[in-house]
Amino acid sequence: GAVVSQHPSRVICKSGTSVKIECRSLDFQATTMFWYRQFPKKSLMLMATSNEGSKATYEQGVEKDKFLINHASLTLSTLTVTSAHPEDSSFYICSAKAGARGYTFGSGTRLTVV
């Protein structure tokens, strides 16, 4: 139980385009989801907290206009990287708290901007 599905697992896009990443809780409802970014051989850095039905809370230094988060239902949060540039290339991971079962992570999305 407590499965989080993240899609796509890998995406390559051209500089200047936008990319949407989906995060779904499959067997539980998640009022809150989290989006992380991870550079090679580095730890996960929290980008924002996604709240169902309200605005996301962004961490300091994260551009909210660049990383658009929408949490329209209790099982789906999306992260859209707008006007992507090569420096946005990274591994993006979502997470949700599944009650007493703790935090579950998606399998991640490898974004490459060329």
Add this chain to the structure above:
Amino acid sequence: QKEVEQDPGPLSVPEGAIVSLNCTYSNSAFQYFMWYRQYSRKGPELLMYTYSSGNKEDGRFTAQVDKSSKYISLFIRDSQPSDSATYLCAMSVDKIIFGKGTRLHILP
């Protein structure tokens, strides 16, 4: 001082050895303590999840939390080459803060 400190390694041990991984933290408000395993190019996988001080055992894994010392540990018994991965400690109140992760290599 960072909220969570973890030695990045790498740590290399022979197969069958007991592995000890540790983290220290500074925020006494942390309530949940977790250990994640992450293989290359994959998302983190939850190994252990504890709420209170003390030990919690699951198969070959034992998680230990000492809130008075702000110190947590993960022990892996009878280590296997398949245990080779990066191990991240994590703590939370309302959001998770991760350690840098320790790269572990189990040598056959």
